[in-house]
Amino acid sequence: MFSYTIDVIDTTLRIFDESVPACITKTATNFLTYNSKVPGPTIRVSSGHESIVRFTNKIGSLFPGTFSPCIENRTGRPFSVHLHGSANLAPYDGWAEDETCYGETKEYVYPNNRPTTAWYHDHAIHITAKNAYLGLAGLYLITSKTKYGGCGEPWNLEDIEEKHIIIQDKVLNSAFQLFIDPLNAHLDISQNICKIIGTDGGFRDIPVIFPETGLLIGVAERYDVVWDFTALRSQTLFLWNHKDDIFMKDVPFFCYSHLIGQLQISAATNASSPVFQENLPYTTPEDPIKRVLYASDINLAMQMANESRFHRKMAFSKINGKWVINNETWDTFRIAAADIGQNTWELWVYQTGTGWFHPVHMHLVDFYIIKREDDTGLRSFEYLSPKDVMFLGEGDRLYVIARFGAHKGDYMFHCHNLIHEDDDMMRAMRIIDSQNRLTASSAQPFILNGFANIIYSNWKYSNPMLNDTAAKPTNQMPTLDSIYMQNMLNISLYRIFYPFPTDSVLNGFTNPWKCAWCPA
Template identity: 35%
Template structure:
């Protein structure tokens, strides 16, 4: 397929959207108890774990993977068929597991979804040309090889990042987990293998025939009335009476969650977006915005076989509440096992960045203005850079949300940062770690601090309510001078692709 310019790519994306997603005007909607989706009895389907992707080959330094973006027809709601767009035809996509500092090359092939894509490995310090820049399109009939350094042990995720189409593309299924391990983490006595479980939480809306409905309510938010975990509506997970580690990703377009257990027992937080925290923290509940990741330990040893524990959602402000969105999933204790795992008092060396190291403070205001989602009064402009930190600079960014009508989870590409304060008060205990997404609540201001690197070049920052991002709450910053061009340095290539 010939290369498409930006305008043609966006037109093609709009056509793909119209061909797959039923227009809301054709659906029967009820805002009192649900959004019109077929009813599903919670906790009747078992949790599924996304498969781990094997490399097609490996050498001394690098593992090579191939992933194809495909339309597929799957059963999400019992007895109904749903079309998704999935990596390798599944949603969530296959999980990639890598060791720290071992390079990976991942070939993403776009040959059936019918819309331009761009893959962002969220949380990776990728070079600009491999970061999923919003206008670095892989058009239908093309592929692109992304090179990742795997220099951060953490729970990451890969997802679509195409300009003005991210919300719809991810909502249709283009998202998957990417886990990086290091020797330090593997040497800790934390739960491992089948007791280390990923949980991708999403909300969806369906027609009576099972088709996904994407309704952004006038470019504001997409709120579904069916909660999926790993693609299963309100699943049940059978567990042993021992400790489990859960890697929780909020993969929703616009919904945030406040999670707790029906038994009122605590979660033990051991990790944030960018990996393990310095020391474990026990909390009775925690808030998780879109694209945030938290790693928690739940100890089921105190429960008798037969006990059922529900993960509840106490809706944060400015989320549409439906009858079923106050619960996420259920754990069912079904067997007794010995437990060799434990939670050490110290997990990883964590040193706060001293404010005195900051060479400057910048301010960014995330607002709604004249029907547009803006940052400092401006929308996305590929020609404009709103910050130019030099390589190695430490900066403080003050992030404002001046409205009581919405919240913004703000994602800053390339670097991990630390939250200094929220409205002048200390962060929540579970937020005290390295992060790349910051929940800016209603009428809040946050200060975050970070060191810019290890790469130079152009990177994006945006709201991760992907509806806001698409319309056009995104800007970019330039680290240092020069750096690889994110579009022209490693452009997508036409199919067929040569062997990896």
């Protein structure tokens, strides 16, 4: 088990002095930070090992205000942390109202059950956009590389160097302080040197070429791309943010920057540098979606989509100045789907009208987009790519299949344009026992263990506001040492991913969510 401690603190930093020379003579810029860094510190863990991350609220007075629930006996500006790209138990998933006030610490326990490029960011109710924009975001890399204790990478990625790019939109006002602006990005680069090998939920089975027209990326989407620079020695490449007049025609812009970054390719060639070999046998790392969604499930869902049939519809729109889902908001009618059977699959259709695009994030699950009804159809890099964010463009209608597990509980789904999420395009889904539910017949067989019911019927951790796991005064937190971590491991919070040997086969059933454990 890995452990990390992070202080959430407001501070002033001079991170723009090199890119904006005029900043040198001005005052430093105010930020909200994780451990006084923007972006926050990159956390790297090996798949197959749980982690504990403690976040302590030390936010001072740089961004004043009064915020519920930090009133009366609690004070300060609150935060909630969501690890985006991880199937966390509900109390550790960053429920918007599970907040940490000044002088308090919240402990999060993460499963790290499959490799992916994840990220952690603020999720506090109604102030997510501001908190994240002011600095509360960072990378969280779950790796399967053996040198970090994982079980090994597919193809020959084990020896290929990794670089990580975060695309952000930051606007400075006349006082050289951050001015909040809507977020979006494109990445446009020659397909001849790029292959897309992974998405939000991990690796694809087969690499696909980089789109000739560029890669359309919505807020919070992640793509893993192999770049081959051998034919570009001594050249300079630019990451270019291109405004698409079709997708963005009705979206207002305050400022639009085309140049995202610069890549300078060295003249020297390292003869020992590996060349990506996509024809090598694919060694599957941990990828639960491939074990819990079968070809027969996908084929049936595709048949339903082609007949315009689905289990639930979520319509994203704007009414009376409010961003809504099915004409409701977080505050008016929170639970949009209250009867989802645990370990069952459903086909949802997402649609929107005109006015803005919506990158939609579903917590807990990875999903497949199996049909896109718009001007382009399903894109090559979307087909059978494990996703947790979908790009819902104006007038789009997307069919999405997901198996709802591994945990029970209340989980959010929302637009990841954070200004939309805060105002108020976020609702929740409730995963409960599968018996007599909408798609009960699609439930995969469970392991039934009456002596250790915690495996699949752990109702205690279905409550995202569970008092046992809520933020506590920092001085009341137990010491985070090896004894404490061993005790946490003994609780087996994520036993569904890491079952005991006696759980592997029971009553003739196997555990589809079981993940590999590799010595770290």
